[in-house]
Amino acid sequence: xxxxxxxxxxxxxxxxxxxxxxxxxxxxxxxxxxxxxxxxxxxxxxxxxxxxxxxxxxxxxxxxxxxxxxxxxxxxxxxxxxxxxxxxxxxxxxxxxxxxxxxxxxxxxxxxxxxxxxxxxxxxxxxxxxxxxxxxxxxxxxxxxxxxxxxxxxxxxxxxxxxxxx
Amino acid sequence: xxxxxxxxxxxxxxxxxxxxxxxxxxxxxxxxxxxxxxxxxxxxxxxxxxxxxxxxxxxxxxxxxxxxxxxxxxxxxxxxxxxxxxxxxxxxxxxxxxxxxxxxxxxxxxxxxxxxxxxxxxxxxxxxxxxxxxxxxxxxxxxxxxxxxxxxxxxxxxxxxxxxxxxxxxxxxxxxxxxxxxxxxxxxx
Numbered sequence: 001x002x003x004x005x006x007x008x009x010x011x012x013x014x015x016x017x018x019x020x021x022x023x024x025x026x027x028x029x030x031x032x033x034x035x036x037x038x039x040x041x042x043x044x045x046x047x048x049x050x051x052x053x054x055x056x057x058x059x060x061x062x063x064x065x066x067x068x069x070x071x072x073x074x075x076x077x078x079x080x081x082x083x084x085x086x087x088x089x090x091x092x093x094x095x096x097x098x099x100x101x102x103x104x105x106x107x108x109x110x111x112x113x114x115x116x117x118x119x120x121x122x123x124x125x126x127x128x129x130x131x132x133x134x135x136x137x138x139x140x141x142x143x144x145x146x147x148x149x150x151x152x153x154x155x156x157x158x159x160x161x162x163x164x165x166x
Numbered sequence: 167x168x169x170x171x172x173x174x175x176x177x178x179x180x181x182x183x184x185x186x187x188x189x190x191x192x193x194x195x196x197x198x199x200x201x202x203x204x205x206x207x208x209x210x211x212x213x214x215x216x217x218x219x220x221x222x223x224x225x226x227x228x229x230x231x232x233x234x235x236x237x238x239x240x241x242x243x244x245x246x247x248x249x250x251x252x253x254x255x256x257x258x259x260x261x262x263x264x265x266x267x268x269x270x271x272x273x274x275x276x277x278x279x280x281x282x283x284x285x286x287x288x289x290x291x292x293x294x295x296x297x298x299x300x301x302x303x304x305x306x307x308x309x310x311x312x313x314x315x316x317x318x319x320x321x322x323x324x325x326x327x328x329x330x331x332x333x334x335x336x337x338x339x340x341x342x343x344x345x346x347x348x349x350x351x352x353x354x355x
Binding site: 007008011012015019020022023024027033037040041044045046048049050052066067069070071073074077102103104105107108109118123127128129130140141142146155158 | 167168169171172173174175176177178179180181182185186188189190192193281283284285300301302316318320321322323326339
């Protein structure tokens with residue numbers, strides 16, 4: 001059992017602020033809901049155990065994203081043999097969800113899944129989660145120029161995958 | 167890149183509700199079961215506890231404390247802001263695909279709690295190398311820790327070292343061009 005210096009309320013607040021985005025990032029990386037949940041769970045366990053302090057919620061989010069991405073790398077190595085679940089089964093559908101959303105979502109997920117692992121997080125953070133380039137680079141622990149290069153290559157690949165001008 | 171509809175659809179994906187309960191359950195501290203001892207034993211226990219407190223306080227005043235904390239990496243003491251470069255020669259392998267992993271040696275002096283993000287933490291105990299499965303280790307006095315991480319130029323590995331008086335983070339970045347690690351210590355406020 002973990003005894004944490006953090007109060008339940010503080011962790012709950014951090015969860016509300018970040019969990020959905022972290023889950024989506026992990027889902028894009030791992031392409032599997034169960035593994036994505038494990039990754040987010042692991043990231044929050046580390047958050048609870050190490051009880052880091054932040055000046056802002058942006059810093060908190062950057063820390064959690066970085067840990068989640070690292071956890072995803074570790075899980076990818078350990079669980080390569082596991083088969084993927086159907087994405088429709090994997091995604092939790094909101095009550096307000098509509099068919100077009102489901103189609104669009106699967107199209108996005110399908111495009112991302114065709115990218116090499118290295119580029120997925122960069123695309124998700126910058127283009128889908130709207131993180132500024134510098135913040136996304138910081139969260140991934142790479143330089144701004146490396147991030148730009150990754151996005152450039154990812155765009156080229158997505159252009160072919162999505163067969164559209166981007 | 168993606169259309170507004172695609173972004174909106176993407177951002178509608180939410181974490182399963184069950185995940186929150188699972189995570190928050192880790193914050194709960196279970197109350198210990200308490201059984202009361204007879205009053206005579208309780209009085210003796212109180213007296214013993216008072217004597218113990220006096221003894222501990224006396225020792226704390228008289229004995230030198232182990233507050234100072236230092237971290238050496240591969241034999242060199244790490245100082246704030248100056249990076250140490252390290253090329254792993256693959257001698258200290260722990261089996262599997264050693265070519266893509268490095269084992270980074272740290273020596274911690276002082277009482278501190280060490281936590282890592284990603285990778286695997288090991289401690290040296292005499293001839294044995296023991297895996298710290300929680301990714302953390304409480305150092306009492308002195309310890310040699312080995313941090314096994316993948317040679318990835320796109321990831322930053324971090325080790326947090328916290329004592330009662332100070333706290334710092336050691337960041338490790340891999341340069342695939344030189345096949346070496348850059349290790350940087352930064353104090354936290």
